[in-house]
Amino acid sequence: MRGMSDAQRAELAAAVERLAWQAVREMLGLEEAAEPGPDLPDADQRQIWLAALTSLLAIRDSAEQLAASAALSAAQRGADYPAIGDAAGMTRQGARRKWPGLAGxxxxxxxxxxxxxxxxxxxxxxxxxxxxxxxxxxxxxxxxxxxxxxxxxxxxxxxxxxxxxxxxxxxxxxxxxxxxxxxxxxxxxxxxxxxxxxxxxxxxxxxxxxxxxxxxxxxxxxxxxxxxxxxxxxxxxxxxxxxxxxxxxxxxxxxxxxxxxxxxxxxxxxxxxxxxx
Ligand SMILES: [Zn+2]
Structure with missing residues (x-):
């Protein structure tokens, strides 16, 4: 099993961005196509970017929780810390610190x-x-x-x-x-x-x-x-x-x-x- 290609990462980043803007539009009650364009007053743009910040960090928190759950499921099916670290792009010690208790x-x-x-x-x-x-x-x-x-x-x-x-x-x-x-x-x-x-x-x-x-x-x-x-x-x-x-x-x-x-x-x-x- 080997990592993700640059193209796949770019696609994933675009999908996360779409998800974040969808959340922003729902949070602020905006129309489907609304984006923070230059024709909007600064106060409106500020509100939109703050909502984007909130939704992107919520996505990150969800991803962290899902990652911990994925590490647990992988460990239950035989993945050791070197393998988990490899998949997570960190050392095995790093993986052990981040998700302790997965051995055995x-x-x-x-x-x-x-x-x-x-x-x-x-x-x-x-x-x-x-x-x-x-x-x-x-x-x-x-x-x-x-x-x-x-x-x-x-x-x-x-x-x-x-x-x-x-x-x-x-x-x-x-x-x-x-x-x-x-x-x-x-x-x-x-x-x-x-x-x-x-x-x-x-x-x-x-x-x-x-x-x-x-x-x-x-x-x-x-x-x-x-x-x-x-x-x-x-x-x-x-x-x-x-x-x-x-x-x-x-x-x-x-x-x-x-x-x-x-x-x-x-x-x-x-x-x-x-x-x-
Ligand atoms: Zn006895």
Whole structure:
């Protein structure tokens, strides 16, 4: 990919000028062909040029915002700072100063897409099973709409829908409400586990990364916790739990996994708790 030709730049400058004069005419309520000609009194010309100044700087501000958004979108799709700097006509350090925080976005996006590739069908099926027992209401309608969006969206446009779906899933999975039938309870627990795994895969929630020293919250257990649970047995407090204690706690009704500290552990622990029955 190589830059813009002089002819293209000239064309762009002319288009910006046309846009600015159109804005001036709208701001001042002038006729279509009006321009600051020499036959106008100085006071009128002054007003026109001041309006032109306002509209040109508004165009520049809009372009700056659009440029920041373009840099972000490019970074999410794998552009690094040298490439962004090159496209912006600046050094990579200059690009980093102007738009900080763009490094590594592509990795995060790839991790997210990879998780959804592997788990999308299971997630959708599970969320619909939970909704089937959740009754009707504006909120559940909203979530159903969101799930439809995920199924219909083109792969490239799904990421935002995924983010919203996880927020919804977290809320409905954590909502214990009136006791559902056993199948509904399993679906809610599974949806909670899936959501915890999704966040763990995307955000690096591990205590190592967070720099926290966590302990299993059960019976002075010394084993390192791998999930965070919300359970009635502990007075509806959130507790950290090692694998063994998590499996034991998940056998109680209305217990949910609310976070996982390693990739893919929530589903495993949940399945183990189901299996032993
Ligand atoms: Zn333990």
């Amino acid at each position: 976005l592509s990795d995060a996006r790839q991790r997210k897409l990879a998780w959804w590739d592997a788990r999308r069908d299971q997630f959708l099926q599970c969320a619909r099973a939970v909704l089937a027992t959740a009754g009707e209401g504006p909120r559940t309608d909203e979530i159903r709409k969101r799930l439809d969006e995920i199924e219909q969206a083109a792969p490239d446009h799904r990421v935002d829908a995924y983010d919203m779906a996880l927020v919804d899933a977290h809320a409905i999975a954590a909502d214990t409400g009136p006791p559902a039938d056993p199948a509904g309870e399993v679906a809610r627990g599974l949806l909670a586990a899936l959501t915890a795994d999704a966040y763990a895969a995307m955000n690096n929630h591990s205590p190592l990364v967070l720099g926290e020293k966590l302990a299993c919250g059960t019976d002075d257990c010394a084993v390192e916790p791998i999930v965070k649970l919300w359970c009635p047995d502990f007075g509806y407090r959130v507790v950290h739990a090692c694998r063994e204690h998590a499996v034991a706690a998940l056998k109680q009704p209305a217990t949910r996994i609310v976070a996982a500290y390693q990739p893919d552990v929530a589903l495993l622990v949940f399945a183990e708790a189901q299996d032993d029955d």
